Amino acid sequence: MFFRLLASAVTLVACSTALAQAPLVSPAISYTRDIQPILTEKCVACHACNDAACQLNLGSAEGATRGASKVPVYKGDRVDAVEPTRIFYDADGQQEWRLKGFYSVLDAQGAQASLMARMLELGHSTPLTPNAKLPQEIVLGLNRENVCAAPGEFNAYAQRHPKEGMPLAVTGLTDKQYTTVQTWLAQGAPVDQHAIKPTAVEAAQISEWEELLNRPGSTEALVARWLYEHLFLAHTYFDNGVPGHFFQWVRSRTPSGQPIDLIATRRPNDDPGTLFYYRLMPVQGVIVHKTHITYPMGAHKLARVKQLFYSGDWHATSLPGYGPRGRANPFETFEAIPAVARYQFMLDNAEYFVRTFIRGPVCRGQIATDVIRDNFWTVFQEPAHDRYVTDAAYRGAATPLLAMPGQIDDVGSVISLWHRYRNKRNDYEKLRQQAYADMPPPSWSTLWAGNDNALLTVFRHFDSASVSKGLIGEIPKTLWLFDYPLLERTYYQLAVNFDVFGNVSHQAQTRLYFDLIRNGAEVNFLRLMPADSRSGILSSWYQNSGKLKMWMDYQKIDNDTPSGIKLDPVDPKRDFALKLIERTGTLNARPDPINRCTGAYCSRPDIAQEFRYAEQALSRLTSRPAAGLAVINQLPEASMLRIEGTDGKREMYSMLRNRAHTNVAFMMGEEYRLQPGLDTLAIYPGVLSSYPNFMFNVPTGDVEAFVEAMEKSKDQGSFDTIVERWGIRRSHPQFWQYFHDIGQYISETDPVEAGVLDMNRYENL
Incomplete structure (x- = not known):
């Protein structure tokens, strides 16, 4: 296997070099037009945010050129803090990222193709058995120990993990996608970057907000600091803005009207160390659902902020510092601002604030x-x-x-x-x-x-x-x-x-x-x-x-x-x-007739008849303890149910396993406090998780059979039968079509909230 892979890689480089030297008959491959859409479809679901394997973030040209790192972001037992490595924040350009220990996945290594090329070749040469359960030796989930092979370590990686090319343990790139990416890599992986810029309508509103937060005076500066610390995580959007355009509050050394010179502190309430201005910066790269915590900042919100904070008869006589005491007690730091204004501002968009610490950044x-x-x-x-x-x-x-x-x-x-x-x-x-x-x-x-x-x-x-x-x-x-x-x-x-x-x-x-x-x-x-x-x-x-x-x-x-x-x-x-x-x-x-059915009809009244029948049947699975519905013990935390209608339409449901605990008061030993016999299911229309653990596709005509099979399932064997008939395994030939349809459903029903979902937690059922 090792020598075959090595020979394939050498052959690929030779062919690609010849291709690069030959006259191009078709237009040159564009990163923005041709490559990023492939990465978005097949790679971003695992390679985004801090939990991207090996910190390889493929949601933007910046992330692709930054490369990978052997240092994990999540390491709960480390004695010393590590330097932040936030994309678009903590370094600018390849050289700065190299100084932080990141290595290239795009550059060829002498006679060897790039690390990405070889990882993709390894995955493409070992396709999965269609819709079969994955081999046990492929470890999945967040507890997987990522090897993070550097370019010079690929051969050893391929020898030890011959079935773990990229995309990992999932239906891979189509032949056309594979050829496109490999050709681009062989040509030197040229990157064209097209940064998102505000429209004239958005720029006018940005100007109003930046003017407000940068007004001179102690009172104005204190309010601006409080607002910034409460909105720094938000993906804000404006009245009549372009769909998909979002902006994020940052601190900059430069004022409005000039390019942003970002001040990257570890926390938003750390000392900026210099004169600064609050600025709104476009959110670049692919929007991923798990970090997409939205906040409206139109004319109505601007008027509300002025009403709450700028209309009262109060004044700040001095400005607090940025030391540990100020961070530890924001009530003391901002005590001059009327408490009613602070609280009411948070209540107005309470969902946003609860999301910031429950769904989290x-x-x-x-x-x-x-x-x-x-x-x-x-x-x-x-x-x-x-x-x-x-x-x-x-x-x-x-x-x-x-x-x-x-x-x-x-x-x-x-x-x-x-x-x-x-x-x-x-x-x-x-x-x-x-x-x-x-x-x-x-x-x-x-x-x-x-x-x-x-x-x-x-x-x-x-x-x-x-x-x-x-x-x-x-x-x-x-x-x-x-x-x-x-x-x-x-x-x-x-x-x-x-x-x-x-x-x-x-x-x-x-x-x-x-x-x-x-x-x-x-x-x-x-x-x-x-x-x-x-x-x-x-x-x-x-x-x-x-x-x-x-x-x-x-x-x-x-x-x-x-x-x-x-x-x-x-x-x-x-x-x-x-x-x-x-x-x-x-x-x-969100009324909930499925989980809290109080009459004869356990479905929404405003949907097609076939989906009403489906919801009626699904309600039999909800709010029942696992002691009487044994299949719950086989289900992961968050499954998606795609109910497919006869006319091609579909409805999407979240099927959530609610685990029962004796208590949740301790940091360790959760497994000893579980009460599995009391676990229940909740089934609700819509997408209630950024991290689907599995997916079932059930035609409306099969829903009754699906529910009956779930009710009768008592062991692993009977559950496997359910998965074989209706499950969408990682190896399913149309896996990506079904997986991205979950995101498409969000785009259709709540477009502001749409983003690529995460599949790091998608299980091998």
């Missing part, structure tokens, strides 16, 4: 997700009922207690830092509990109902998660109630202050404090429940080892003060959820 979010349950709903406290917003004395007492850890990454200080910040947080919880006990009992008016961001659903899929407007799925085990101190702390802890390139101490502190945040959100919600039911509900959330965690690290809850909401004493949490669904009306952006 880092592509692999287990640092956050292993502290949350697989499905829960979130609600928000009305600003007029938020003591931190309305009571200056209380705010003054609470602010020093709201500092967060993670600024000091000394490994030896993890435990002492944890104890210090845990105690601060518990002192705050005690203060909050006493202050709210003096207020009128909480009622329905306690909950914010300003727009359709008021009700959100979170689904966890092991090490990723998704956020959607509306109340989706069965009534969950837990609900969260965010007030302003909790929402702001969560955002700063997991988005602004979190460093994916940080060391084990930083990441451990982040994880431990988020455990306290989750507990705080749950305790806030418990105040809505009857006083005599709170301990029982809390105990059901913290079973077994969770009781030890409650005793060790959490402030005791209020079991005395009453709630103003009248609820069924037998199951007040369920009664609250049902009343919430009933009372919120149009605020509930």
Whole structure:
């Protein structure tokens, strides 16, 4: 095998060299026109963001020419932080990336073809058996140890991994695509770059926003800093902008009207070190769904920002610094800005802010997700009922207690830092509990109902998660109630202050404090429940080892003060959820008849009859424990169901496995706290994950048979039969057609949110 591959590579180079020297009959191959679309179709699904194998990001010419690195971004046990390697941020051009340890995958190596050419040849010469399960020796998933062979190490790689060419373990390039890419590589891989530029309409709006954020004066500068720190992750878009044009806030050494000279700090609240300006920079490269957290910045939003922050009678007398203290406590840093303005700004687009720390900018979010349950709903406290917003004395007492850890990454200080910040947080919880006990009992008016961001659903899929407007799925085990101190702390802890390139101490502190945040959100919600039911509900959330965690690290809850909401004493949490669904009306952006069928018809009324029948059948699989629906134990976290109609139309559904836990209070040992017999399925129209784990394609005429097979499946053999008949394995001849149709569905139903999905987690069922 080794000598055959070597001979093939030499032959390829010889042929390609001759081709390059011969007159070109057809137009020259263009990277932008011919190559990037192939990479987008067949490579970007694995090679994007920080979890791209070997940091090879193929979503842009910049990423392709940057190349690969042996240094992993995700290494939770590293003692020392590593230098950031964010594409378009931390270096400019090949030479700067070479100085950071990246090596070329495009350049030929003497008589040897480029690394990309040889990896593609290895994959093309060993095609997969159509729609067959992959060989066991091919390790997949995020725990795969990537070899990251440098150009001089390819021969050894090919000898050890003869079935692991590129694209890895999936149906590869077509013959035409393969020839196009190999010819381009043999010609020296010339790259033409066409950067996205704003249109005149977009440029005018950019100018307005940049003028606002760069106004002189301490008051204006403080507001601008707060806004920047809250929008730095956003893919913003404008009124009447070009579809697919998005922009990102950065700090630049140059003012508006000049080319951006980006200041690349590790965090957005690090000291820029020089005079700077806030600028809006076009987002370059292929849009990938996992990092695509959108935010509208049209005329309405501009007017809203001016109303909230620039119309009041308040002034900042000085500007805070950028040191660790300022990063640790944004409530102190921005205390001059009215709290009601800060909180209302976050509520207006609450889905965006919850997405920033639940779906996250880092592509692999287990640092956050292993502290949350697989499905829960979130609600928000009305600003007029938020003591931190309305009571200056209380705010003054609470602010020093709201500092967060993670600024000091000394490994030896993890435990002492944890104890210090845990105690601060518990002192705050005690203060909050006493202050709210003096207020009128909480009622329905306690909950914010300003727009359709008021009700959100979170689904966890092991090490990723998704956020959607509306109340989706069965009534969950837990609900969260965010007030302003909790929402702001969560955002700063997991988005602004979190460093994916940080060391084990930083990441451990982040994880431990988020455990306290989750507990705080749950305790806030418990105040809505009857006083005599709170301990029982809390105990059901913290079973077994969770009781030890409650005793060790959490402030005791209020079991005395009453709630103003009248609820069924037998199951007040369920009664609250049902009343919430009933009372919120149009605020509930996503009614869910499939998972919460309350009558004879368990489907949406506004779809074709054949799809209504399909949803009716699918509803039989939802909200049932795995103890009675054994097939759940065979399913991955997030599967896609493509239901194909008789006229060529289709509907797309997310089929999510909700894993049950005794508690989610500890950093390690999750497998010991699972309750597999209580796992359930949620099935919902749309795409509720950036990371499909598998896909089934089921014609509408087969849906009843599919559901019956799922109901009867008791073991691996019967499940394999289901996969053989309806599954789209990685080796399926039309794999990419089906996979990208998921993204096409998003483009058709919610085009602003569209982006290439990730297949790193696509399983070998």
